Amino acid sequence: METEQSFQAPPGPVLRNEPFRFFFFLGVLVSWVGVGHWLSYGLGVTSTYSCELHGLIQTQGFLMAFAVGFLLTALPRRTRSEPPSYAEMAIITAGLVVTTAGSTLESWRVAQLGYAAIFLVLIQFAVRRFLGAAAGRKPPAAFVLIPIAVAHGLIGAALIAAEQAQGFWSMSLGKLLVEQGVFLCLVVGVGSLILPLMSGYPPPPDLGSSPRETAKAGLYAAAGIGIFLSLALEQSGLNTLAPVVRAVVVTLGLAIGGHSLRLPAKPGLHRRLVWLSTWMIPLGLLVSALVPDLRVAALHITFIGGFGLMAFGVASHVSLSHLGMDALALGRPWPIVAISVTLALALAGRLAADVSDAYFEHLAWAAAFWLVGSAAWLAFFTPAFLRKPPTPDA
Numbered sequence: 001m002e003t004e005q006s007f008q009a010p011p012g013p014v015l016r017n018e019p020f021r022f023f024f025f026l027g028v029l030v031s032w033v034g035v036g037h038w039l040s041y042g043l044g045v046t047s048t049y050s051c052e053l054h055g056l057i058q059t060q061g062f063l064m065a066f067a068v069g070f071l072l073t074a075l076p077r078r079t080r081s082e083p084p085s086y087a088e089m090a091i092i093t094a095g096l097v098v099t100t101a102g103s104t105l106e107s108w109r110v111a112q113l114g115y116a117a118i119f120l121v122l123i124q125f126a127v128r129r130f131l132g133a134a135a136g137r138k139p140p141a142a143f144v145l146i147p148i149a150v151a152h153g154l155i156g157a158a159l160i161a162a163e164q165a166q167g168f169w170s171m172s173l174g175k176l177l178v179e180q181g182v183f184l185c186l187v188v189g190v191g192s193l194i195l196p197l198m199s200g201y202p203p204p205p206d207l208g209s210s211p212r213e214t215a216k217a218g219l220y221a222a223a224g225i226g227i228f229l230s231l232a233l234e235q236s237g238l239n240t241l242a243p244v245v246r247a248v249v250v251t252l253g254l255a256i257g258g259h260s261l262r263l264p265a266k267p268g269l270h271r272r273l274v275w276l277s278t279w280m281i282p283l284g285l286l287v288s289a290l291v292p293d294l295r296v297a298a299l300h301i302t303f304i305g306g307f308g309l310m311a312f313g314v315a316s317h318v319s320l321s322h323l324g325m326d327a328l329a330l331g332r333p334w335p336i337v338a339i340s341v342t343l344a345l346a347l348a349g350r351l352a353a354d355v356s357d358a359y360f361e362h363l364a365w366a367a368a369f370w371l372v373g374s375a376a377w378l379a380f381f382t383p384a385f386l387r388k389p390p391t392p393d394a
């Protein structure tokens with residue numbers, strides 16, 4: 001019979017050992033601010049809208065909260081090292097709140113300060129675990145993409161903050177770096193560890209365990225630099241070639257490191273969804289290149305069907321396997337059915353908006369589907385996030 005691996009929480013404070021309990025919760029709330037923007041405008045509750053506000057909150061707030069929740073939980077386990085401190089978690093939380101509030105008030109500099117603070121804490125957290133004397137294991141080769149993702153984020157934040165002095169190009173390139181660059185690098189880099197583990201394929205070996213792994217690290221670094229150059233090329237006007245390059249790089253990275261060419265070997269709806277998201281990410285980039293008039297709508301195949309679906313799929317996996325719901329991870333629990341249906345409807349609404357003559361009505365419907373699905377997901381998982389882990393004896 002198929003069984004699911006259950007994670008026993010190490011002894012110690014629950015929140016430090018399982019930071020995902022808090023950060024996934026916070027991430028959903030932040031997504032309501034970013035997506036709710038279109039619902040409140042569509043309903044006439046607000047009279048203005050901002051394209052920057054929405055895109056930045058979704059990527060710098062919502063996606064970052066999910067990424068942080070995952071990394072702060074997974075890195076100490078992989079390296080057999082100390083969990084994050086309360087101070088690190090508090091600064092990251094403050095960073096997420098400040099970046100969301102700053103973008104909501106369209107104060108881009110403040111938002112970028114909060115965002116940069118998150119990365120600075122993450123860097124020292126990861127460096128101490130991977131390079132410190134106490135590090136129990138080395139990271140896999142694809143993790144070279146994590147510092148490259150951080151570089152995308154910090155350069156992008158600096159460019160957005162410099163918008164007033166430098167002009168529109170600075171905001172435009174900054175947005176490309178933080179909205180696409182950071183997560184394309186993280187998806188391939190971190191995906192090389194989590195995707196095989198989730199789908200039932202062998203996890204990657206440690207860096208330095210063989211010359212092959214060292215060579216692989218070089219290839220992943222080249223992929224990260226390729227993503228960076230393609231974003232710079234897009235800014236300089238190569239609107240078709242540049243997203244195609246990114247789509248190819250990400251497809252190859254996910255095929256090699258994430259086993260995306262094969263369906264998951266284990267059952268479980270969330271595994272299928274994460275597998276699907278690995279294809280939606282490059283698909284959105286490709287369609288945006290081929291149909292430039294519908295660029296932003298097409299990019300939502302990447303944003304909603306790719307990044308958003310992957311965030312909820314991986315978060316479901318982490319939550320089910322850490323919170324004693326292992327049997328559900330092999331089936332189709334209702335919150336995962338709910339999130340998959342509502343995200344599909346949100347994507348359909350977002351795509352239809354640009355080809356309809358009722359643009360803002362479609363946006364409002366798409367936003368409403370997102371809110372309903374993510375609220376259902378949260379309603380299911382929140383009681384489990386609040387529950388104490390069972391004691392080893394129990």
Ligand code: HEM
Binds near residue numbers: 350
């Ligand atoms: C679910 C309902 C959603 C709706 C109705 C929606 C709507 C929109 C709209 C109308 C724009 C274009 C603004 C403009 O005219 O420039 C936009 C841009 C953007 N959206 Fe969404 N969106 C949704 C979900 C998401 C999600 C889940 C993410 C990320 C995970 C996301 C990330 C972005 C980004 C990064 C941009 C900026 C793209 C660019 O300027 O290159 N969106 N969205």
